[in-house]
Amino acid sequence: xxxxxxxxxxxxxxxxxxxxxxxxxxxxxxxxxxxxxxxxxxxxxxxxxxxxxxxxxxxxxxxxxxxxxxxxxxxxxxxxxxxxxxxxxxxxxxxxxxxxxxxxxxxxxxxxxxxxxxxxxxxxxxxxxxxxxxxxxxxxxxxxxxxxxxxxxxxxxxxxxxxxxxxxxxxxxxxxxxxxxxxxxxxxxxxxxxxxxxxxxxxxxxxxxxxxxxxxxxxxxxxxxxxxxxxxxxxxxxxxxxxxxxxxxxxxxxxxxxxxxxxxxxxxxxxxxxxxxxxxxxxxxxxxxxxxxxxxxxxxxxxxxxxxxxxxxxxxxxxxxxxxxxxxxxxxxxxxxxxxxxxxxxxxxxxxxxxxxxxxxxxxxxxxxxxxxxxxxxxxxxxxxxxxxxxxxxxxxxxxxxxxxxxxxxxxxxxxxxxxxx
Amino acid sequence: xxxxxxxxxxxxxxxxxxxxxxxxxxxxxxxxxxxxxxxxxxxxxxxxxxxxxxxxxxxxxxxxxxxxxxxxxxxxxxxxxxxxxxxxxxxxxxxxxxxxxxxxxxxxxxxxxxxxxxxxxxxxxxxxxxxxxxxxxxxxxxxxxxxxxxxxxxxxxxxxxxxxxxxxxxxxxxxxxxxxxxxxxxxxxxxxxxxxxxxxxxxxxxxxxxxxxxxxxxxxxxxxxxxxxxxxxxxxxxxxxxxxxxxxxxxxxxxxxxxxxxxxxxxxxxxxxxxxxxxxxxxxxxxx
Numbered sequence: 001x002x003x004x005x006x007x008x009x010x011x012x013x014x015x016x017x018x019x020x021x022x023x024x025x026x027x028x029x030x031x032x033x034x035x036x037x038x039x040x041x042x043x044x045x046x047x048x049x050x051x052x053x054x055x056x057x058x059x060x061x062x063x064x065x066x067x068x069x070x071x072x073x074x075x076x077x078x079x080x081x082x083x084x085x086x087x088x089x090x091x092x093x094x095x096x097x098x099x100x101x102x103x104x105x106x107x108x109x110x111x112x113x114x115x116x117x118x119x120x121x122x123x124x125x126x127x128x129x130x131x132x133x134x135x136x137x138x139x140x141x142x143x144x145x146x147x148x149x150x151x152x153x154x155x156x157x158x159x160x161x162x163x164x165x166x167x168x169x170x171x172x173x174x175x176x177x178x179x180x181x182x183x184x185x186x187x188x189x190x191x192x193x194x195x196x197x198x199x200x201x202x203x204x205x206x207x208x209x210x211x212x213x214x215x216x217x218x219x220x221x222x223x224x225x226x227x228x229x230x231x232x233x234x235x236x237x238x239x240x241x242x243x244x245x246x247x248x249x250x251x252x253x254x255x256x257x258x259x260x261x262x263x264x265x266x267x268x269x270x271x272x273x274x275x276x277x278x279x280x281x282x283x284x285x286x287x288x289x290x291x292x293x294x295x296x297x298x299x300x301x302x303x304x305x306x307x308x309x310x311x312x313x314x315x316x317x318x319x320x321x322x323x324x325x326x327x328x329x330x331x332x333x334x335x336x337x338x339x340x341x342x343x344x345x346x347x348x349x350x351x352x353x354x355x356x357x358x359x360x361x362x363x364x365x366x367x368x369x370x371x372x373x374x375x376x377x378x379x380x381x382x383x384x385x386x387x388x389x390x391x392x393x394x395x396x397x398x399x400x401x402x403x404x405x406x407x408x409x410x411x412x413x414x415x416x417x418x419x420x421x422x
Numbered sequence: 423x424x425x426x427x428x429x430x431x432x433x434x435x436x437x438x439x440x441x442x443x444x445x446x447x448x449x450x451x452x453x454x455x456x457x458x459x460x461x462x463x464x465x466x467x468x469x470x471x472x473x474x475x476x477x478x479x480x481x482x483x484x485x486x487x488x489x490x491x492x493x494x495x496x497x498x499x500x501x502x503x504x505x506x507x508x509x510x511x512x513x514x515x516x517x518x519x520x521x522x523x524x525x526x527x528x529x530x531x532x533x534x535x536x537x538x539x540x541x542x543x544x545x546x547x548x549x550x551x552x553x554x555x556x557x558x559x560x561x562x563x564x565x566x567x568x569x570x571x572x573x574x575x576x577x578x579x580x581x582x583x584x585x586x587x588x589x590x591x592x593x594x595x596x597x598x599x600x601x602x603x604x605x606x607x608x609x610x611x612x613x614x615x616x617x618x619x620x621x622x623x624x625x626x627x628x629x630x631x632x633x634x635x636x637x638x639x640x641x642x643x644x645x646x647x648x649x650x651x652x653x654x655x656x657x658x659x660x661x662x663x664x665x666x667x668x669x670x671x672x673x674x675x676x677x678x679x680x681x682x683x684x685x686x687x688x689x690x691x692x693x694x695x696x697x698x699x700x701x702x703x704x705x706x707x708x709x710x
Binding site for chain 1: 424427428431432435438439532536537538539540541543548549550551553557559560561562563564633634635636637639640643647671674675678679681682683685686687
């Protein structure tokens with residue numbers, strides 16, 4: 001069996017001062033025969049690495065909280081080991097490392113997060129080998145209908161906790177309805193699975209809700225020139241721009257739009273500006289850009305593992321990393337909360353027992369309540385989704401995310417109302 | 423009216439591609455060296471400028487005063503210490519070395535700057551535009567890039583045809599053996615040429631970093647279009663590279679006006695068509 005890197009790059013660098021990863025040193029001191037093992041597959045490197053960039057903190061925080069072991073039902077205390085593998089943002093690699101975690105490491109439960117490229121192959125492996133899986137950070141439809149399940153034949157081993165197209169569409173529409181616009185929406189949907197999926201999913205719903213959709217067609221990612229699309233938006237008097245756009249493409253589009261005289265009232269995207277770092281780099285151009293925000297320090301929830309509130313958790317992240325909080329950290333933390341809770345109730349060791357415990361989950365997490373069976377399909381639990389806008393701030397960081405729509409986020413308060421861009 | 427706007431935007435986009443391609447053209451023209459790390463070097467320049475801006479608080483344009491000498495030195499040493507050892511009759515070894523260099527640059531940047539995307543800011547100039555007529559507006563910044571491409575080419579022209587080192591460049595490029603017989607230290611000439619190429623790459627990198635966001639892995643995309651521009655224009659011919667860039671830009675603009683889905687492909691199709699009709703490009707400098 002080939003050995004693979006077990007700690008994150010940052011930890012290896014910190015701990016070994018830049019020497020090559022030595023696999024023998026990489027297993028935590030806790031590794032004992034009676035350890036419960038949680039496998040975790042994430043895109044630590046590759047194009048999706050930015051989304052996973054807070055996970056080193058998430059794991060470190062959990063490992064500290066679990067240092068004294070976990071008291072499972074029945075009174076026994078077991079060590080918990082989290083075994084992390086990098087999918088390299090690549091689905092073949094994700095499948096390979098998932099198989100290794102299942103067959104080589106013999107994990108008791110699996111976790112996977114961030115994008116179908118990582119989550120889907122891991123879910124396929126888990127379903128094939130009968131290993132319970134908690135997954136997140138990709139719309140639930142990609143994990144259910146996207147992988148070939150039907151309402152009559154759901155999957156047996158996956159519990160996915162995230163939102164879906166219904167939530168994001170409602171949230172975006174709620175943002176736009178707070179503004180006075182002509183309801184003409186320009187779509188920037190690229191020629192990739194996300195773009196195709198959003199174009200197909202959004203257009204009919206928007207038209208049903210009284211919007212006119214101007215769809216120029218699927219452009220290529222990393223296009224250097226958006227003039228043709230901008231002219232089309234100008235001709236049709238587009239006042240709202242939406243899409244699933246890569247950050248460099250959004251920058252190119254938005255600056256060219258300003259140069260060529262296109263000024264819209266709302267710019268609402270998934271993906272492009274989901275992180276404060278990207279907003280910061282764009283500077284004033286990011287002001288009032290709205291986006292899907294699935295976790296925020298103001299969420300009124302706390303962790304079942306560490307007891308930290310969302311606000312405390314974000315503060316700990318900022319203190320330890322020196323970076324502004326990013327939304328995936330709370331969501332990834334809650335994936336582990338669900339996994340740990342299932343192991344606690346099943347006692348681990350037996351995949352079937354853990355699977356049953358997983359599908360009986362009723363837990364309050366830092367992401368919100370996770371109640372198995374409450375979702376639209378047996379494999380999915382819907383977690384809160386808000387719409388937020390970037391606002392320039394005097395605080396320690398250039399931009400802060402202000403929640404402006406909580407229509408799909410029960411119990412979460414809005415921090416303000418929608419303001420027009422430009 | 424619409425078509426005028428389309429052609430104008432295509433022309434300006436061509437300036438971007440040309441600027442990205444000049445360094446590649448230069449390295450090939452003098453040394454017959456295909457620099458696979460070209461795109462990554464552009465991104466590296468963006469990051470170096472980003473670091474200078476962050477640490478010293480200079481503007482991106484002023485950061486050129488540090489980036490460019492640094493890149494000249496980098497190119498000089500790189501050629502002298504590494505690439506010169508690989509040059510010979512075979513095109514492959516230097517190409518593979520630069521391929522390795524590309525991987526080193528990408529991962530080095532990932533280690534030191536993380537995967538976050540970055541951008542340099544030039545303030546209002548970025549979004550400013552000049553209105554031409556009623557419904558055509560061109561951005562000031564694209565105009566700056568286009569002008570920079572032309573000025574860079576003029577400067578290189580002056581360097582090649584008006585200076586001693588320029589004569590040595592041309593002599594070495596035409597026939598390295600004969601140049602050596604005439605007492606030219608070709609290794610040093612190559613080192614200076616790579617240094618100059620890296621200066622041009624530095625300019626392209628900083629202007630790219632202002633134009634759009636970049637991350638450690640965004641280099642290879644830059645390489646592709648630069649390659650096409652160089653090949654359309656004719657290997658090693660710098661004015662040809664400008665024409666190649668503009669051809670590519672116009673093809674994309676026209677393709678995009680027909681259907682945005684067709685935009686990038688239109689550029690590739692024109693490239694293929696030119697390869698078929700004129701395999702050596704419009705103005706090949708390399709005759710043998």
